[in-house]
Amino acid sequence: MFLGIDIGSSSSKAVLLDEEKRVLAEEALNLGTGSNGISQVLEQVYSKTGRTPKDILYSVVTGYGRNVYKGADAQVTEISCHAKGVTHLFGEARTVIDIGGQDAKVIRLDGEGNVADFVMNDKCAAGTGRFLEVMARVLNCDIYRLSDLAAKSLRGTQISSVCTVFAEAEVISQLSLGSKVEDVAKGALQSVAKRVCGQARRIQVAPQVVMTGGVALIPEAVHMVEKELGEEIAVPGSPQTVGALGAALFAWEKYHR
Amino acid sequence: MEEVKKTSKQIMNEMTRDVYVRAAEAKKAGKPVCWATGIAPQELMTTMEIDTVYPENFGAAMGAKHLSGPLIEVAEEQGYSNDICSYARNNFGYVDVKHVDDPVNLPMPDMLLCCGNSCNTVIKWYENLAKEMNIPMLFLDTPYNYMDEGASEHQIRFMEEQVYYMISQLEEITGRKFDYDRFKEVMEISMQTGEWWLKAIGVAKHKPSPISGFDLFNYMGIMVCDRGRPEARDLFKQWYEESMEKVARGEGPWKDQEEKYRILWDGIACWPQLNLTYRTLKKYGINMVASNYPRLWMITYDSPTIASMVRAYSENVGANREIPFELNAYLKDTETYHLDGLIYHSNRSCKPMDFKQYAIRKVVIEKTGLPSVIFDGDQTDPRVFSEAQFETRLQALVELMEKRKEGRKEDE
Numbered sequence: 001m002f003l004g005i006d007i008g009s010s011s012s013k014a015v016l017l018d019e020e021k022r023v024l025a026e027e028a029l030n031l032g033t034g035s036n037g038i039s040q041v042l043e044q045v046y047s048k049t050g051r052t053p054k055d056i057l058y059s060v061v062t063g064y065g066r067n068v069y070k071g072a073d074a075q076v077t078e079i080s081c082h083a084k085g086v087t088h089l090f091g092e093a094r095t096v097i098d099i100g101g102q103d104a105k106v107i108r109l110d111g112e113g114n115v116a117d118f119v120m121n122d123k124c125a126a127g128t129g130r131f132l133e134v135m136a137r138v139l140n141c142d143i144y145r146l147s148d149l150a151a152k153s154l155r156g157t158q159i160s161s162v163c164t165v166f167a168e169a170e171v172i173s174q175l176s177l178g179s180k181v182e183d184v185a186k187g188a189l190q191s192v193a194k195r196v197c198g199q200a201r202r203i204q205v206a207p208q209v210v211m212t213g214g215v216a217l218i219p220e221a222v223h224m225v226e227k228e229l230g231e232e233i234a235v236p237g238s239p240q241t242v243g244a245l246g247a248a249l250f251a252w253e254k255y256h257r
Numbered sequence: 258m259e260e261v262k263k264t265s266k267q268i269m270n271e272m273t274r275d276v277y278v279r280a281a282e283a284k285k286a287g288k289p290v291c292w293a294t295g296i297a298p299q300e301l302m303t304t305m306e307i308d309t310v311y312p313e314n315f316g317a318a319m320g321a322k323h324l325s326g327p328l329i330e331v332a333e334e335q336g337y338s339n340d341i342c343s344y345a346r347n348n349f350g351y352v353d354v355k356h357v358d359d360p361v362n363l364p365m366p367d368m369l370l371c372c373g374n375s376c377n378t379v380i381k382w383y384e385n386l387a388k389e390m391n392i393p394m395l396f397l398d399t400p401y402n403y404m405d406e407g408a409s410e411h412q413i414r415f416m417e418e419q420v421y422y423m424i425s426q427l428e429e430i431t432g433r434k435f436d437y438d439r440f441k442e443v444m445e446i447s448m449q450t451g452e453w454w455l456k457a458i459g460v461a462k463h464k465p466s467p468i469s470g471f472d473l474f475n476y477m478g479i480m481v482c483d484r485g486r487p488e489a490r491d492l493f494k495q496w497y498e499e500s501m502e503k504v505a506r507g508e509g510p511w512k513d514q515e516e517k518y519r520i521l522w523d524g525i526a527c528w529p530q531l532n533l534t535y536r537t538l539k540k541y542g543i544n545m546v547a548s549n550y551p552r553l554w555m556i557t558y559d560s561p562t563i564a565s566m567v568r569a570y571s572e573n574v575g576a577n578r579e580i581p582f583e584l585n586a587y588l589k590d591t592e593t594y595h596l597d598g599l600i601y602h603s604n605r606s607c608k609p610m611d612f613k614q615y616a617i618r619k620v621v622i623e624k625t626g627l628p629s630v631i632f633d634g635d636q637t638d639p640r641v642f643s644e645a646q647f648e649t650r651l652q653a654l655v656e657l658m659e660k661r662k663e664g665r666k667e668d669e
């Protein structure tokens with residue numbers, strides 16, 4: 001059995017694969033680096049499969065917390081892991097858009113599971129899940145509810161600040177001036193979509209485009225990115241665990257080398 | 258007792274400090290001190306024996322010593338935007354506090370020498386200093402070279418005239434005559450220093466390279482501050498010879514790590530994280546063998562004349578040239594230095610260098626297939642850099658370089 005672990009800034013994910021690279025268990029938990037999220041998520045995959053750490057032949061860790069985690073046999077960057085995971089699920093994929101808690105990255109694939117090029121956001125949280133979390137808090141709703149709200153809006157409010165802190169202040173003042181909650185929700189999603197598509201264009205987007213990460217669970221966010229890019233987007237069944245899946249696939253490869 | 262010969266590294270460290278010691282002594286003795294931009298015609302000041310210090314060099318030192326943060330904050334408190342180059346912010350902060358807790362300090366200037374070849378920021382920066390301190394500013398305007406072939410004849414004449422004007426300014430300020438014979442000598446020394454500098458940094462083309470690329474960043478300070486002095490020329494010559502001996506012995510950059518990958522570093526160093534970036538690179542066996550930043554001081558010219566000198570200050574500086582100039586240098590570097598990859602420092606401070614990055618990177622990928630990554634940082638503002646983000650990009654670069662090596666092995 002092969003284990004892939006992805007410790008992100010705000011969530012922990014694990015995937016267990018069997019010898020035939022079939023997924024035995026995949027779990028994600030919204031607790032990231034510095035928490036006990038990873039041990040919780042590992043307990044979950046073990047109890048689901050009835051296995052123990054002893055059954056693991058090889059494990060690979062990825063994500064922001066990969067350097068600190070000591071329990072894995074090897075570590076690989078989240079860039080290579082996402083490329084690997086997406087190619088496994090979608091053989092035709094050429095572009096990956098991954099928006100996580102504090103990271104947004106766009107990866108161009110070479111068709112064989114390798115990274116051809118990639119871009120990542122800079123130190124600022126604009127265009128990441130964190131931006132949406134802040135917006136959801138201002139709107140007093142769950143981050144996933146942003147989607148339902150946005151779907152009801154005819155026209156998104158323009159949020160001109162890219163900086164999350166300024167955008168929060170801007171949105172509060174817009175709400176006080178009478179902007180509708182639905183329009184602000186749509187504006188927030190549009191802002192993230194614009195930002196990530198700006199990144200994507202730097203490395204040439206080619207179909208098929210696959211979206212992963214927590215933000216891919218928000219249907220309206222995916223829809224906005226589609227509109228902004230002018231490309232249809234595929235979303236895997238479990239978008240949050242694609243990096244961990246890639247890590248598990250690396251574990252399989254490293255074991256069989 | 259036999260005298261032990263100093264290594265070039267020892268001499269370099271001493272010289273780096275002496276620049277400031279000399280200037281402080283001059284100041285004490287009531288002699289004028291000049292502040293100059295990084296790539297300005299020091300030949301004039303050296304001829305006139307006016308001690309010159311370089312706020313950009315000082316800023317880099319402050320960054321490396323973790324003293325730049327507080328200076329930058331002082332400047333920002335005064336209202337300077339955090340979008341302004343952090344070398345400038347460092348200096349504005351320093352002008353206010355006039356002292357840092359370090360053996361090396363910057364004596365206040367009596368005049369300024371500014372050359373526009375690196376960016377527009379330096380012009381506004383120095384005008385600002387001149388106005389605030391009410392001191393003269395000598396200025397060499399080097400029109401931007403839009404043409405691939407470099408400066409035109411009328412541009413050269415324009416710059417020559419300015420040099421004559423600066424000489425008259427200097428004579429007026431000091432009350433001394435300008436010695437043209439000495440000037441010729443200084444130009445000759447500067448030319449030789451430039452050549453030895455290029456030879457010395459060129460040693461990195463050997464595989465493995467005995468120079469760990471961060472040496473380029475360290476020795477560069479001498480090229481900035483001292484290139485008109487014979488000691489600088491002799492230092493680079495000695496460094497070259499020492500390095501060539503290491504080449505002959507097959508030595509790499511480190512004793513405890515192998516040189517696995519060879520990269521070009523685009524842009525200025527992250528001075529506050531110099532150690533950290535160096536250690537991280539070394540951890541993966543990555544040696545920075547080339548960089549466009551030290552190469553900015555490619556002030557080599559072929560005859561000791563004003564025309565030839567101003568041509569070098571205008572044409573040889575990548576920041577004063579269109580993209581093809583630097584692009585060609587990069588493409589050449591990929592072969593000369595046997596590069597495995599490139600790392601681009603998207604430096605929040607230096608817009609003229611950043612603006613070209615994506616275009617250059619795109620063509621380098623198309624033409625050579627070499628992998629590269631971009632990371633965010635700043636030359637001296639310690640707040641911009643993120644260690645985790647840097648390492649992720651670097652590790653991704655290693656994975657890409659490794660993949661490429663594997664692919665090549667399979668092809669063989």
Ligand code: SF4
Binds near residue numbers: 344375376609610
């Ligand atoms: S770092 Fe860039 S912006 Fe700053 S002075 Fe140098 S060339 Fe100009």
